[in-house]
Amino acid sequence: MQFFVWGAWNVTLGLAMQTVGIGNLIGNAFSMGPIASIAGSFLLGMAAARYVSPKMLMVILHLVGGAILFAMPGLVTPENGATFVWVLLGYMILYMPTVGLANTIALKSFGERTDNFPFVRAFGTLGWIAAGLIVGWAGLSASPEIFRVAAVVSVALGLYSLTLPDVPSDAPRDEGIVAQVFCVEAFGLMRQRSFLIFILCATLISIPLAMYYAYASPYVGAAGIENVGGTLAIGQMSELAFMFSMPWLYRRFGVKPLLLVGMVAWALRYALFAIGDGGGNLWAIYLGVALHGVCYDFFFVAGAIYTGTIATPKGVNAQAQGMLTLFTYGVGMLLGSQIGALLYAQLPATPTIADWHAMWWYPAIAAAAIALLFQLTFRDDRRMETAA
Incomplete structure (x- = not known):
């Protein structure tokens, strides 16, 4: 589900934007993920994870992110193209830290058997594949509705995250948070x-x-x-x-x-x-x-x-x-x-x-x-x- 959410819209977003007439913004839209990788890690991945459990962060971020995704198709238009790019940045700042949080929950749940992690991570790739096949089969590859497909699964994942193992937050290291x-x-x-x-x-x-x-x-x-x-x-x-x-x-x-x-x-x-x-x-x-x-x-x-x-x-x-x-x-x-x-x-x-x-x-x-x-x-x- 974690990678289905991302794969449902990311794979064919360029085609959808070109189809509605905002192909000139594709580069800016795909710049939002890298920016969010940096900003999200600083704002949420390191700081918030010291005060909120990984499980509850998954719940909050995926539910809020799902609500944003539901609104996305209405913004993928020539009139709202610039707004869409900024809203996408806001969404990605929420989403990117959840990739690391999902890994953290899995790895801490394994204890010493971290060698099992590749098998769990393989299901992330399966989720990405399933998203591409479903979007293609439904004929939505060139449609902004790809965001609604992602939204449904994001909300479902937010609710499902309530059942995840309640692993503890990272213990603070000796150095200050700025150094970390x-x-x-x-x-x-x-x-x-x-x-x-x-x-x-x-x-x-x-x-x-x-x-x-x-x-x-x-x-x-x-x-x-x-x-x-x-x-x-x-x-x-x-x-x-x-x-x-x-x-x-x-x-x-x-x-x-x-x-x-x-x-x-x-x-x-x-x-x-x-x-x-x-x-x-x-x-x-x-x-x-x-x-x-x-x-x-x-x-x-x-x-x-x-x-x-x-x-x-x-x-x-x-x-x-x-x-x-x-x-x-x-x-x-x-x-x-x-x-x-x-x-x-x-x-x-x-x-x-x-x-x-x-x-x-x-x-x-x-x-x-x-x-x-x-x-x-x-x-x-x-x-x-x-x-x-």
């Missing part, structure tokens, strides 16, 4: 050259990542594919397939090969989009979407595991994961949304598939350059120490 919020100890990890290069490349690769989330749906629609939501759900099915193998692959090959494969996959995906069309090259679109499992799991899941191995000896795992989210889903995707908006502004009001081809070469070349930079500069110091 700004991840002071986690930033100190970047004194390690390898981790600094990883954070830099993770931020950079998140720039082309943002363009996929914002513009994949109108691109797929321009190719003549009607079930846009169901088509993009193929990417999450691929993600699910690779998720369970990631711990084994990480132990077998180490972090650098996995991260590099993930970066190269991003370049390949955008190159496929740059040649895909609704005719003989339709296969390139489906293959590009299906690469999502490699793109996401090999970089972001492997990156989270790597961050944990660096941060755990220092006892700042939670801060380090928050810092990684700040740089990737915050800084990187914010830059990507704005750069994507500038590129999209160069396209006609109703882009053809040929117009889209020119746009996708930019993130393809950028991802390839970042992969080359990573290959030349990154060295897995911890794996080398272990081998020695």
Whole structure:
């Protein structure tokens, strides 16, 4: 339910906005999530979690968020487009902290059996897939009504959260709340050259990542594919397939090969989009979407595991994961949304598939350059120490 709420509207929002005539605001709309990742973490994720139990925060945030979602379709119009973007920011500030809260409740409920977490997280991906399939099946991919679908499940999740385990709030650490919020100890990890290069490349690769989330749906629609939501759900099915193998692959090959494969996959995906069309090259679109499992799991899941191995000896795992989210889903995707908006502004009001081809070469070349930079500069110091 947690990821169904997000996936119901996020996947095809770009297509819905283009359909109603506010495609010029797609970049701004998809900038709200990154901004909310930063603001929501500061205002709610760290501060409020010290005074309110995770369960009750889930109840409050999803019920209030559901009420906002019900009002969203009336704002997705040319007259109210700017208002819609600001209301979306308000909603995302409420929603983004619930992702971490859901993880916290699950992990604290497991106790020492945190190795079971990937199986629970897999149901989040299943929820995202279900949202895409339902939206596509109902013919709502290009409709603002996607927000009402999300609203119903958000309210249901808020009520269901009353039955969740009543895990305690985080115990205050020795340092002050300002030091915790700004991840002071986690930033100190970047004194390690390898981790600094990883954070830099993770931020950079998140720039082309943002363009996929914002513009994949109108691109797929321009190719003549009607079930846009169901088509993009193929990417999450691929993600699910690779998720369970990631711990084994990480132990077998180490972090650098996995991260590099993930970066190269991003370049390949955008190159496929740059040649895909609704005719003989339709296969390139489906293959590009299906690469999502490699793109996401090999970089972001492997990156989270790597961050944990660096941060755990220092006892700042939670801060380090928050810092990684700040740089990737915050800084990187914010830059990507704005750069994507500038590129999209160069396209006609109703882009053809040929117009889209020119746009996708930019993130393809950028991802390839970042992969080359990573290959030349990154060295897995911890794996080398272990081998020695």
